[in-house]
Amino acid sequence: xxxxxxxxxxxxxxxxxxxxxxxxxxxxxxxxxxxxxxxxxxxxxxxxxxxxxxxxxxxxxxxxxxxxxxxxxxxxxxxxxxxxxxxxxxxxxxxxxxxxxxxxxxxxxxxxxxxxxxxxxxxxxxxxxxxxxxxxxxxxxxxxxxxxxxxxxxxxxxxxxxxxxxxx
Amino acid sequence: xxxxxxxxxxxxxxxxxxxxxxxxxxxxxxxxxxxxxxxxxxxxxxxxxxxxxxxxxxxxxxxxxxxxxxxxxxxxxxxxxxxxxxxxxxxxxxxxxxxxxxxxxxxxxxxxxxxxxxxxxxxxxxxxxxxxxxxxxxxxxxxxxxxx
Numbered sequence: 001x002x003x004x005x006x007x008x009x010x011x012x013x014x015x016x017x018x019x020x021x022x023x024x025x026x027x028x029x030x031x032x033x034x035x036x037x038x039x040x041x042x043x044x045x046x047x048x049x050x051x052x053x054x055x056x057x058x059x060x061x062x063x064x065x066x067x068x069x070x071x072x073x074x075x076x077x078x079x080x081x082x083x084x085x086x087x088x089x090x091x092x093x094x095x096x097x098x099x100x101x102x103x104x105x106x107x108x109x110x111x112x113x114x115x116x117x118x119x120x121x122x123x124x125x126x127x128x129x130x131x132x133x134x135x136x137x138x139x140x141x142x143x144x145x146x147x148x149x150x151x152x153x154x155x156x157x158x159x160x161x162x163x164x165x166x167x168x
Numbered sequence: 169x170x171x172x173x174x175x176x177x178x179x180x181x182x183x184x185x186x187x188x189x190x191x192x193x194x195x196x197x198x199x200x201x202x203x204x205x206x207x208x209x210x211x212x213x214x215x216x217x218x219x220x221x222x223x224x225x226x227x228x229x230x231x232x233x234x235x236x237x238x239x240x241x242x243x244x245x246x247x248x249x250x251x252x253x254x255x256x257x258x259x260x261x262x263x264x265x266x267x268x269x270x271x272x273x274x275x276x277x278x279x280x281x282x283x284x285x286x287x288x289x290x291x292x293x294x295x296x297x298x299x300x301x302x303x304x305x306x307x308x309x310x311x312x313x314x315x316x
Contacts, residue, residue, distance in 0.1 A: 010194070011186045016213075023180045025217060025224065037266045064173075077275075111260075129265070151254045158259035
């Protein structure tokens with residue numbers, strides 16, 4: 001299966017996993033930081049909302065590393081596109097286009113609703129794929145293992161329902 | 169240090185972009201059990217990070233000699249319910265938080281809507297936190313950043 005961005009196969013999964021592990025360990029050893037990206041949503045919110053929740057130390061003390069790190073992710077997507085033949089805005093959405101076939105307005109609504117689940121869910125759970133799935137599981141933390149099993153299970157059920165029942 | 173964090177994010181993001189972790193089709197294929205790719209990525213990351221973490225914690229110091237501190241996650245009903253909600257969102261969008269930004273960078277316009285939804289969702293959680301703390305057993309805000 002080819003990537004939507006490049007139209008070519010991805011790098012080997014072991015290489016992807018090894019780079020993620022290297023960055024996670026470098027962040028802790030070099031900067032004493034626990035990998036965790038969904039708190040970055042709160043970093044952004046904290047510029048607008050000043051309730052005690054958004055002013056707590058875990059948010060305020062982490063902005064200095066998380067925001068540039070998130071900027072690096074944004075830049076990485078741009079560089080990755082440039083290296084694969086040029087950057088251009090696109091609405092391409094792979095199997096969603098083939099099976100569901102909605103236009104831009106439908107995709108925006110779909111993605112916004114999905115985003116609500118991501119933003120609310122990750123912050124209620126206290127972490128996402130990075131903080132719970134990678135760091136927490138590697139650190140053998142019970143809450144992270146439970147949360148990872150929960151979001152993997154919900155992802156499987158949702159996609160199975162969407163592509164085998166609702167849009168089938 | 170800002171540039172250092174930006175560089176780390178760049179390396180991390182390139183891995184996400186080119187491995188399939190930020191690709192809608194690969195996320196759906198993972199949840200449909202049609203592709204091993206994402207299980208391989210997450211599995212490798214955990215299998216390599218775990219011994220590294222163990223050794224780092226035993227050594228106990230960062231490169232500057234400061235003691236390593238790891239903020240631990242709270243355990244409550246939100247751990248499960250929030251995880252379930254996030255899983256639904258990951259399936260709908262085909263993106264988890266990091267890859268949302270990678271996808272925007274790649275030029276995928278709809279990813280901006282996923283980011284907007286995520287920021288609104290996180291704001292809603294933050295605003296309703298005082299009301300949710302009792303039913304979900306969430307820690308009080310001041311104590312939510314426990315360090316070890």
